[in-house]
Amino acid sequence: MGNPGSRSDLDADETSIVTPIIETLADAVPKIRTAFETHRAYEGEENPSGEEMLAADVYADELLESRLGDLDCVGTYASEERADPVDTGEGLSLAVDPLDGSSNLTSNNGVGTIVGIYDAELPATGRDLLGAIYVLYGPTTTAMVATEAGVTEYLVSDGDLDVLTEEVEINDEGAVYGFGGPVPEWSREFRRYAMSIQRRLKRRYGGALVGDVNQVLSYGGVFAYPELETRPEGKLRLQFEANPIAFIVEQAGGESFDGDSSVLETEAERLHQRTPLFVGSEEPMAQLIETLGGRARDPHVTTRDSPWE
Incomplete structure (x- = not known):
């Protein structure tokens, strides 16, 4: 290498x-x-x-x-x-x-x-x-x-x-959401969050990560592919998908989350490692992090520095 x-x-x-x-x-x-x-x-x-x-x-x-x-x-x-x-x-x-x-x-x-x-x-x-x-x-x-x-x-x-x-910035509240995975395999906490979100945001989900995240960056909102009962490690690949997408969203002023903290903090153990992925605007992501019991990112710390205490 x-x-x-x-x-x-x-x-x-x-x-x-x-x-x-x-x-x-x-x-x-x-x-x-x-x-x-x-x-x-x-x-x-x-x-x-x-x-x-x-x-x-x-x-x-x-x-x-x-x-x-x-x-x-x-x-x-x-x-x-x-x-x-x-x-x-x-x-x-x-x-x-x-x-x-x-x-x-x-x-x-x-x-x-x-x-x-x-x-x-x-x-x-x-x-x-x-x-x-x-x-x-x-x-x-x-x-x-x-x-x-x-x-x-x-x-x-x-x-x-x-x-x-020139400068892409995601808005704080958002208008759309897209959630992947079979609903019966979502956790109880994530189903509760999804029920709350769908009352005020429009569903946009096309089955390609890039397309779904691009809608979130364009209109604001939240994308999620959570852990599943049959796939607790998540579906998306950390190196190839989750890290780059999380970096883009955070640099545009949004948040990323892996179920515990920022995706960018996830320890890399294997090249084809998988992870849950949640990215989006500040307000719906704050609600998601609170619902799932994770830790919010310090907005005053840049993505290259560790924001977790």
Whole structure:
């Protein structure tokens, strides 16, 4: 595995480090979108999480490994579709979900790509993130890019990036919610919370993490995929999905939660480790944390510092 440099070893600021990664990702978008039409069949193989892979999953993974792994700033490429990381030299570690929600291709619904940029060997804590990106392949293709400087939304067209929203900030109260998992397997506490939320927010849930979280960032609200009776460890992967999404939401002024504290505080033990995930606006997240008995984040502490006492 490559050896990511410490922050003191980095020659440029975090924003400039993320730039070649988002530009390379944007350049790959047209080919990934084309694969939605040409690679729709299932491969007959499972990824390390036990999920059957579409040909589009494999294609997107191989394309991104080739292009992102070739960057001088990248030392490790890890993917939800691969058991082990790929050593690409010296530099940062990328944890990639090449095609989030790929089962939605069958019904022609939204899918996405998620990239976590870690200044540490994997598996790593969310506090080791220098940046995070997600691309949403909707009616238009957009990208949310987060660094310590904040969150910017881009339109991605023909491989080019144009700023849509310079500073993305989630509102405090919110208008929408989206909750995953079978309702009978939710805990009693989470069912009580869900009943309260649905009285005042509109349900928006499409089955792709990127699409569901993008609605929460756009309108405010809360997304949750809680622990289940049959899956107490949660469903979403910490390195590839939960950490990058939590980083983006927190940098936009929102909150993240894993059932105990911020997702970014979750100890990383395995590359394909799962976790419950709750993210959203301050007000509905405060209610959720109180209902589930967790600890709120100190809003005066940055995401790279530990806010927990």
